[in-house]
Amino acid sequence: MHWYVLKRLAVAPLMLFLFSVIAFALIQAPPGDFLTSYIAELAQGGSSLQQSQIEALRRQYGLDRPIYEQYLRWVGSILRGDLGISLEWRRSNAELIGERLLLTLALTTGSLLFTWLVAIPVGIVSATKQYSFVDYLFTVLNYVGLATPNFMLALVLMWVAFDRLGVSVTGLFSPEYAQAPWSWARFVDLLRHIWLPMIVLGVAGTAQIARVVRANLLDELKKPYAEMARAKGLPEWKLVLKYPTRVAIAPVVSTLGWYFPQLLSGGLVVSVVMSLPTIGPLLLRALISQDMYLAGTIILIFCALTVVGTLVSDILLAVLDPRIRMDAA
Amino acid sequence: MDERAAPDAPRADQAVKAPGAGAAAPEVEAADAPETPAAAATAPAVYVAPAWKLTWWRFRKHKLALVCLWVFALIALVAVAPEFFATHDPNATAASRAYIPPQTLRVVHEGRLVWPFVYGIEGQRDPRTLRMEWVIDEGTRYPLRLFVKGQPYRLFGLVPTDRHLIGFAGAGGRDVPHLLGTDRLGRDQWSRLMYGTRISLSIGLVAVALSTVLGIVLGGISGYFGGLVDNVIQRLIELLQALPPIPIWLALSASLPRSWPVERVYFAITVILALLGWTRLAREVRGRFLSLREEDFVTAARLVGASRRRVIFAHMVPSFTSHIIAAVTLAVPLMILNETFLSFLGLGLRPPAISWGVMLQEAQNLQSVVNAPWLLIPGLLVIVTVLALNILGDGLRDAADPYST
Numbered sequence: 001m002h003w004y005v006l007k008r009l010a011v012a013p014l015m016l017f018l019f020s021v022i023a024f025a026l027i028q029a030p031p032g033d034f035l036t037s038y039i040a041e042l043a044q045g046g047s048s049l050q051q052s053q054i055e056a057l058r059r060q061y062g063l064d065r066p067i068y069e070q071y072l073r074w075v076g077s078i079l080r081g082d083l084g085i086s087l088e089w090r091r092s093n094a095e096l097i098g099e100r101l102l103l104t105l106a107l108t109t110g111s112l113l114f115t116w117l118v119a120i121p122v123g124i125v126s127a128t129k130q131y132s133f134v135d136y137l138f139t140v141l142n143y144v145g146l147a148t149p150n151f152m153l154a155l156v157l158m159w160v161a162f163d164r165l166g167v168s169v170t171g172l173f174s175p176e177y178a179q180a181p182w183s184w185a186r187f188v189d190l191l192r193h194i195w196l197p198m199i200v201l202g203v204a205g206t207a208q209i210a211r212v213v214r215a216n217l218l219d220e221l222k223k224p225y226a227e228m229a230r231a232k233g234l235p236e237w238k239l240v241l242k243y244p245t246r247v248a249i250a251p252v253v254s255t256l257g258w259y260f261p262q263l264l265s266g267g268l269v270v271s272v273v274m275s276l277p278t279i280g281p282l283l284l285r286a287l288i289s290q291d292m293y294l295a296g297t298i299i300l301i302f303c304a305l306t307v308v309g310t311l312v313s314d315i316l317l318a319v320l321d322p323r324i325r326m327d328a329a
Numbered sequence: 330m331d332e333r334a335a336p337d338a339p340r341a342d343q344a345v346k347a348p349g350a351g352a353a354a355p356e357v358e359a360a361d362a363p364e365t366p367a368a369a370a371t372a373p374a375v376y377v378a379p380a381w382k383l384t385w386w387r388f389r390k391h392k393l394a395l396v397c398l399w400v401f402a403l404i405a406l407v408a409v410a411p412e413f414f415a416t417h418d419p420n421a422t423a424a425s426r427a428y429i430p431p432q433t434l435r436v437v438h439e440g441r442l443v444w445p446f447v448y449g450i451e452g453q454r455d456p457r458t459l460r461m462e463w464v465i466d467e468g469t470r471y472p473l474r475l476f477v478k479g480q481p482y483r484l485f486g487l488v489p490t491d492r493h494l495i496g497f498a499g500a501g502g503r504d505v506p507h508l509l510g511t512d513r514l515g516r517d518q519w520s521r522l523m524y525g526t527r528i529s530l531s532i533g534l535v536a537v538a539l540s541t542v543l544g545i546v547l548g549g550i551s552g553y554f555g556g557l558v559d560n561v562i563q564r565l566i567e568l569l570q571a572l573p574p575i576p577i578w579l580a581l582s583a584s585l586p587r588s589w590p591v592e593r594v595y596f597a598i599t600v601i602l603a604l605l606g607w608t609r610l611a612r613e614v615r616g617r618f619l620s621l622r623e624e625d626f627v628t629a630a631r632l633v634g635a636s637r638r639r640v641i642f643a644h645m646v647p648s649f650t651s652h653i654i655a656a657v658t659l660a661v662p663l664m665i666l667n668e669t670f671l672s673f674l675g676l677g678l679r680p681p682a683i684s685w686g687v688m689l690q691e692a693q694n695l696q697s698v699v700n701a702p703w704l705l706i707p708g709l710l711v712i713v714t715v716l717a718l719n720i721l722g723d724g725l726r727d728a729a730d731p732y733s734t
Contacts (some may be wrong), residue, residue: 015568015571018568019572022572023580024579026580026581027580029581031583038348070410074338125428141717143711143720144716146662146715146719147662147711147712147713147715147716148712149666149669149673149708149711151670151672151673151689152689152705152708152712153713155692155695155698155708156705157698158695158698159651159695159698159702159705162695162699163699168695170695194491221453234729253485257571261571261572261573261574262574264573265573265574265575265576266575268575268579269575269670269674272674272693273693273694283576283579284579284674284676285584287579287580287676288675288676289657290583295580295583299575299576299577299580302573302576303572303573305573306571306572306573307571308569326534
């Protein structure tokens with residue numbers, strides 16, 4: 001068990017290193033750099049920079065150095081906890097990302113919990129009451145959920161809320177709390193706004209995971225040990241919850257590794273539509289304006305969160321399923 | 330596939346039925362029963378049928394998947410000949426005709442059932458808000474006409490013609506009704522949707538074709554050579570699968586120069602989508618390869634002295650092509666959704682290209698949706714297409730599995 005966890009822990013930094021290279025390559029890919037787009041922007045506004053000023057800026061941002069040196073400088077400063085300065089906003093990236101990251105995590109985790117809390121019971125009911133109404137309903141929901149782009153769902157729900165209830169459900173805070181420091185009232189306000197994006201984000205995954213639980217449970221229920229327990233007179237609900245369910249849930253935990261990045265990615269689009277103050281819209285803006293260090297840092301954060309998600313799911317799975325521990329040892 | 334298999338269908342059915350013991354055999358078939366040894370024994374055709382035929386027989390029993398096949402065929406037809414279905418020039422703008430609501434096709438006029446028609450509309454400016462209000466003018470009616478003459482074009486890019494599927498009698502120039510309304514710039518949504526189908530569907534198909542080639546080559550190499558090569562490729566796949574896809578796609582598409590022409594952006598987007606999309610297929614191919622290698626019939630073929638090449642191409646490939654087709658079918662809708670996401674966020678295809686995602690960009694915020702809900706219609710088409718392809722793919726996958734019931 002310890003070996004397994006240690007092995008997993010050892011792989012994580014390697015993954016992070018590779019991801020940092022990928023992230024850096026990605027932000028270097030656009031032709032030109034921030035300064036070229038900045039100069040173009042200034043030119044549009046009718047002003048321009050002296051050649052010497054451009055050179056000075058280029059030197060100041062380290063844009064004149066060779067690529068690997070820029071990469072090392074970037075990674076080095078991140079390792080020292082300095083996320084750099086946004087070229088566009090002229091503010092430190094940490095400041096820009098800080099609260100948004102927190103809200104992104106809150107949204108993603110909330111959505112994940114919503115998914116599990118709904119999907120697992122529904123999966124159990126669908127399996128034990130196969131071909132019942134609930135079962136069919138979730139089959140249909142699964143297909144529709146998979147086919148609906150989540151921004152579409154967000155738009156439709158926002159429209160319905162506006163049309164029927166007359167409320168605008170955008171953002172994560174009421175206007176009076178948007179810029180306010182954290183307080184209990186602000187937290188309550190957040191809870192009153194976050195549930196809708198949480199559900200929007202979780203719907204497709206919920207149907208999917210319910211199907212996984214259902215399929216696994218159906219397999220388990222046919223096994224001799226279940227028959228045996230039934231023969232010995234164990235009440236059905238007790239039997240189902242005590243043994244097969246535990247086996248059926250294990251793969252759900254392992255899906256966390258891919259479901260988590262999916263949620264993060266999906267949250268990006270939903271956030272743009274619902275104008276949520278999360279990290280997604282910031283990334284979009286940074287990419288469009290070629291604010292490379294901000295964009296790179298955000299991509300790296302996304303990757304790091306994914307690595308953490310995978311790590312957590314690997315460890316949880318080892319705790320749940322002894323076979324995996326044995327294999328690795 | 331459909332056209333080729335269809336003529337065989339009755340023959341196959343007879344073969345299954347004819348030698349059967351009375352009328353019971355076809356009933357069992359229809360009831361979605363597993364192919365029990367008893368049923369197989371009475372149907373010699375099953376023994377000699379090639380793998381794809383068995384797959385098709387099983388697939389045919391899945392009625393919903395069959396319906397989805399037809400839905401997809403219809404959408405594909407629109408994609409190859411959008412000009413035939415369009416009623417307007419998809420890029421023609423008319424500022425004075427912005428945000429016209431859909432002019433629905435009606436069949437009841439003055440309480441009587443009549444040939445489908447559309448009411449005319451009239452624009453009035455609200456004196457207070459200065460907003461254009463479109464009201465139905467029951468005085469003018471435009472009856473639906475089929476196969477009307479219109480703008481000349483080349484059908485399938487080859488046959489010059491000027492026939493369009495639908496048109497309206499008595500409507501000329503600016504008055505031609507807009508079946509699905511117009512957008513911010515007064516462009517006809519119905520026609521844009523038809524042209525958008527071409528790009529959205531083809532981008533999905535091309536991106537999947539690219540990732541299939543990558544997936545089969547790399548997955549095949551991985552499964553065939555094993556050892557170090559396998560290890561390296563598998564780690565690469567794991568790395569790519571662990572990347573959060575949308576941020577990576579966004580960053581890649583953001584790096585495309587703004588000055589690129591539409592066709593080049595289109596091609597670049599397919600490459601970007603395929604870049605992360607091949608991993609799943611590669612896994613599938615490798616997994617199949619590994620498990621098939623252990624199958625009895627492969628061992629048997631090897632034992633009777635078939636060459637390695639023959640074992641692979643005559644025995645292994647036929648038994649996994651249906652799986653690959655199913656996996657590919659399931660990959661297409663994902664690609665379509667991804668293109669929609671990218672274009673919706675403004676980093677995928679850009680106007681003047683028309684795709685479903687580009688169209689949905691018009692409905693990006695609450696105001697536009699509240700003012701003009703019909704701008705969400707392209708989203709419905711996305712849902713229908715993806716739904717059809719997913720069900721179709723699931724049907725194929727079940728049919729392709731020789732052990733399925």
